[in-house]
Amino acid sequence: MKAVVYDTYGPPEVLHLEEMERPVPKQDEVLVKIHAATVNRLDVHTREANRKGGLFVQIVSRLVSGFRRPRQRILGSEFAGEVVEAGAAVREFAVGDRVFGNTGLGFGTHAEFVCVREGGRIAHMPAGSSFEHASAITDGALNALWLLKLADVHKGQKLLVYGASGSIGSSGVQLAKHFGTDVTGVTSTKNLELVRSIGADRVIDYSREDFTKNGETYDAIFDAVGKHSFERCKGSLKTGGKYLATDGFTNVVLGQWTKRFGDKRVVFELPPRYTKQNVIFLKELMEGGEFKPVIDRCYPMQEVVEAARYVETERKTGNVVLTITAG
Numbered sequence: 001m002k003a004v005v006y007d008t009y010g011p012p013e014v015l016h017l018e019e020m021e022r023p024v025p026k027q028d029e030v031l032v033k034i035h036a037a038t039v040n041r042l043d044v045h046t047r048e049a050n051r052k053g054g055l056f057v058q059i060v061s062r063l064v065s066g067f068r069r070p071r072q073r074i075l076g077s078e079f080a081g082e083v084v085e086a087g088a089a090v091r092e093f094a095v096g097d098r099v100f101g102n103t104g105l106g107f108g109t110h111a112e113f114v115c116v117r118e119g120g121r122i123a124h125m126p127a128g129s130s131f132e133h134a135s136a137i138t139d140g141a142l143n144a145l146w147l148l149k150l151a152d153v154h155k156g157q158k159l160l161v162y163g164a165s166g167s168i169g170s171s172g173v174q175l176a177k178h179f180g181t182d183v184t185g186v187t188s189t190k191n192l193e194l195v196r197s198i199g200a201d202r203v204i205d206y207s208r209e210d211f212t213k214n215g216e217t218y219d220a221i222f223d224a225v226g227k228h229s230f231e232r233c234k235g236s237l238k239t240g241g242k243y244l245a246t247d248g249f250t251n252v253v254l255g256q257w258t259k260r261f262g263d264k265r266v267v268f269e270l271p272p273r274y275t276k277q278n279v280i281f282l283k284e285l286m287e288g289g290e291f292k293p294v295i296d297r298c299y300p301m302q303e304v305v306e307a308a309r310y311v312e313t314e315r316k317t318g319n320v321v322l323t324i325t326a327g
């Protein structure tokens with residue numbers, strides 16, 4: 001099979017196409033012929049060994065992915081495709097089923113085929129969905145779902161999503177609306193209409209207005225792009241309010257500290273926990289018309305370097321899809 005591989009940590013140019021052995025499913029696995037995957041920030045961070053995260057984060061990153069060189073040569077965590085083989089113990093899926101899901105740190109989806117455990121984060125594709133849309137359901141949305149639940153965001157609350165146009169942000173807006181909250185989305189001028197269209201009750205253009213200075217307060221502030229801080233958001237949180245972080249070791253420490261001290265909290269833990277149930281929940285939400293992943297661009301597999309360069313700009317709107325069609 002064809003796969004996008006890398007053998008050394010570095011810039012997008014370390015990625016290249018290679019012919020590899022097709023994986024063979026174990027008893028409890030299915031072999032998925034991939035039609036679409038995404039290139040996301042997890043791929044970028046892992047490929048660079050988190051070089052922007054500071055020495056401690058870089059060391060942890062290399063301990064997880066391989067110290068000198070990547071152990072898993074194929075990146076990509078999201079996928080949508082078709083089951084072409086099922087292990088003897090598999091009950092839920094059969095050959096020909098259209099499936100989607102997320103392999104997390106197991107990666108391997110920037111390839112024509114991947115093996116996925118039946119009990120892993122895999123489900124039947126939402127009815128009526130394209131492979132491209134199904135491939136982009138689980139990155140930002142699993143992260144947003146996990147954080148919104150961890151923070152117990154619920155009906156009647158006022159939530160602000162900072163960076164509402166990213167993969168996590170655009171999912172956060174839609175999921176928070178599903179949970180019955182009043183949502184303010186903060187984004188740049190070019191994305192105001194998009195953020196309104198996915199359900200935000202009001203939008204703030206960060207290039208014209210600083211939400212921390214307008215006197216409004218929220219039950220929760222979801223920093224969906226890791227560009228803000230608890231310190232700067234504190235004044236805009238109600239008593240008992242929560243700052244939901246997506247990034248940063250400091251936020252892990254602050255999360256533990258503010259659990260015990262103070263009247264406002266940071267909500268963030270590592271590693272995030274995603275389940276198969278979460279994937280099924282998103283599928284049902286999509287079928288019910290309450291969630292749709294935002295897709296910015298699609299690149300063919302051969303243009304993975306361009307796709308990765310674009311994701312690295314940190315300016316993508318929603319998700320970037322890699323289309324993969326096996327011969």
Ligand SMILES: NC(=O)c1ccc[n+]([C@@H]2O[C@H](COP(=O)([O-])OP(=O)(O)OC[C@H]3O[C@@H](n4cnc5c(N)ncnc54)[C@H](OP(=O)(O)O)[C@@H]3O)[C@@H](O)[C@H]2O)c1
Binds near residue numbers: 164168189191
């Ligand atoms: N996705 C993952 O797999 C993953 C995994 C672990 C951690 N994270 C972390 O989670 C955070 C978000 O990830 P993501 O994949 O959702 O990001 P993303 O999709 O790459 O975010 C891109 C969006 O961020 C907005 N943005 C960029 N700079 C901004 C700023 N200064 N203020 C407000 N908005 C800004 C851009 O909108 P404008 O152009 O309109 O500004 C763009 O639409 C990142 O910190 C990432 O490291 C992500």
